[in-house]
Amino acid sequence: MPVKLKKPTKQSKSKEPLWRGPEVDGVTQSLLGRYLCCKERFRLLVMEGLRVGEEFSQRIHYGNMWHVCEEALAKSNLGNWETDLKWYCQELAKEFPLQGQQIEHWYNICKLQFPIYVAWWAKHKDVKNRKPLLEEVSFNVPYKLPSGRTVGLRGKWDSVDLAGKEIWLQENKTKGDIDERQLVRQLTFDLQTMMYIIALGYAPYDRSEPVRRVANHAVGREWWKQIAGVRYNVIRRPLAGGKGSISQRKGRQTNKGLVGSETLPEFYARLADLIENAHGPEYDLPKGEHYFFMRWNVNIIQSDIDKFKRECLDPVLENLLDDYEWWAHCFSNGIPNLLWDYGIRGARFPKHSERHLRLPYGIWNPLLEGRSTDLDEYLATGSTVGLQRTDNLFKELA
Numbered sequence: 001m002p003v004k005l006k007k008p009t010k011q012s013k014s015k016e017p018l019w020r021g022p023e024v025d026g027v028t029q030s031l032l033g034r035y036l037c038c039k040e041r042f043r044l045l046v047m048e049g050l051r052v053g054e055e056f057s058q059r060i061h062y063g064n065m066w067h068v069c070e071e072a073l074a075k076s077n078l079g080n081w082e083t084d085l086k087w088y089c090q091e092l093a094k095e096f097p098l099q100g101q102q103i104e105h106w107y108n109i110c111k112l113q114f115p116i117y118v119a120w121w122a123k124h125k126d127v128k129n130r131k132p133l134l135e136e137v138s139f140n141v142p143y144k145l146p147s148g149r150t151v152g153l154r155g156k157w158d159s160v161d162l163a164g165k166e167i168w169l170q171e172n173k174t175k176g177d178i179d180e181r182q183l184v185r186q187l188t189f190d191l192q193t194m195m196y197i198i199a200l201g202y203a204p205y206d207r208s209e210p211v212r213r214v215a216n217h218a219v220g221r222e223w224w225k226q227i228a229g230v231r232y233n234v235i236r237r238p239l240a241g242g243k244g245s246i247s248q249r250k251g252r253q254t255n256k257g258l259v260g261s262e263t264l265p266e267f268y269a270r271l272a273d274l275i276e277n278a279h280g281p282e283y284d285l286p287k288g289e290h291y292f293f294m295r296w297n298v299n300i301i302q303s304d305i306d307k308f309k310r311e312c313l314d315p316v317l318e319n320l321l322d323d324y325e326w327w328a329h330c331f332s333n334g335i336p337n338l339l340w341d342y343g344i345r346g347a348r349f350p351k352h353s354e355r356h357l358r359l360p361y362g363i364w365n366p367l368l369e370g371r372s373t374d375l376d377e378y379l380a381t382g383s384t385v386g387l388q389r390t391d392n393l394f395k396e397l398a
Contacts, residue, residue, distance in 0.1 A: 019046035021324040026152025029192040037365040049389040056099040063174040065110040074135030112272040134160040138397045141199040153199040166228035176240030187298045191360040194308040229300040236292040315355035322352040
C-alpha cells in the first residue's frame with residue numbers, strides 16, 4: 001500500500017539543493033569528515049548552504065599560504081611564489097578586515113620560512129632522485145562501490161612523483177605540534193591520505209589530461225600497481241611552542257626610557273636565522289634532519305587499501321548515498337519534518353541501512369571536545385545570526 005506523505009509544512013528557500021549529491025557533484029575528504037561528525041550539521045551545509053561565518057585562523061590559513069607558495073613554485077620554479085603569496089594575503093585582509101595585523105604577521109613569517117624550506121630540500125637526494133609528474137592538480141575520479149553506484153572522489157594532489165620505478169604521492173602539511181610515531185602509525189587509516197591514494201589508483205577510469213601524464217611517465221602498463229605509498233611532508237609552523245619559539249624582545253625600562261626594544265624587522269630576521277639553523281645536535285637531531293622540515297616515506301600496500309575500503313570508505317559512501325536520496329526527497333517536497341520520521345523513510349527507501357564502519361584518523365569533531373558553534377543556536381531556535389549561506393562547497397579545489 002503506498003505511503004501517504006504529509007502535506008508540506010515549509011517551502012525550501014531554493015528549488016534545488018546546493019549539492020547535487022556524491023554521484024553528481026562528488027565528495028571531498030573534508031566533506032566526508034563533516035558527515036562523520038554530524039549528519040544534520042552536514043545536511044544543513046550541503047543542502048541549505050548554511051555554515052558558520054569564518055574567522056582568520058593561523059592554523060588553517062597559514063597552511064593555505066603555504067599551498068599558495070607550493071603551487072607557484074610548481075608552476076614557475078620559484079619565480080612568482082612571493083607575488084602569489086602577497087596577493088592571497090591581500091584577499092584574506094579584505095575578507096577579514098579586523099584581523100589585518102594577524103594576517104600581515106603570518107604573511108611575513110611564511111615569506112621568510114618558505115625560501116629556507118626550498119633551499120634545505122634542494123640539497124637532499126630525496127629531491128634530486130625523483131621526477132614530479134603532477135603538482136597541485138585537482139582531481140575528480142569516479143569510484144565504483146559494491147552496490148554498483150559510483151561516487152566522484154574529489155580533491156587536490158599536492159604532488160605525484162616518480163622515484164626510480166615507484167610512484168609516490170606527496171602530502172604537504174603545516175603543523176604546530178608533531179608526533180612522528182603517531183603520524184606514521186595512523187597514515188594507513190588516515191581519511192585524506194587513503195582517499196587520495198585510492199583516487200590515484202582508480203585514475204585509469206578517468207580520462208583527464210593530468211592522469212594521462214602520470215600513466216605516460218610510468219614504467220609499466222598497469223602503472224597504478226607502481227604506487228608505493230605516501231611521502232608525508234610536514235612543515236612545522238613557527239612560534240607554535242617548544243623549541244624554536246621566540247617572542248619579540250620588549251627591552252627594559254631605564255632612567256632614559258625604554259632601551260633594547262626589538263623592531264619587527266629585527267624580530268623576523270632573528271626568526272629566519274633560527275629556522276635556518278634549527279638542525280643537528282643542538283636540536284637533538286642527526287645530521288641531515290631539520291626541526292622545521294620533516295619527511296617520512298610510508299609504504300601503503302594493497303592490503304592496507306582493501307582494509308580501508310572495506311572498513312571505512314565503502315560503508316561511509318554507501319550510507320551517504322542513502323542519506324542524500326532521502327534528504328533530496330524531503331528538500332524537493334519542502335517537508336523537512338519528515339527527516340526524523342524513520343517509519344516513512346523506511347517505507348519510501350527500504351534499501352537504507354546503517355552499515356558498520358570504523359572511524360578513520362584525520363577528523364576533528366568539536367562536539368566531542370565539548371565545544372559549540374553558531375549552528376547549535378540555529379538547531380535550537382532557528383536563528384541564523386552569525387551564519388552565512390555559501391554557494392560553493394569546493395573552494396579549496398579552485
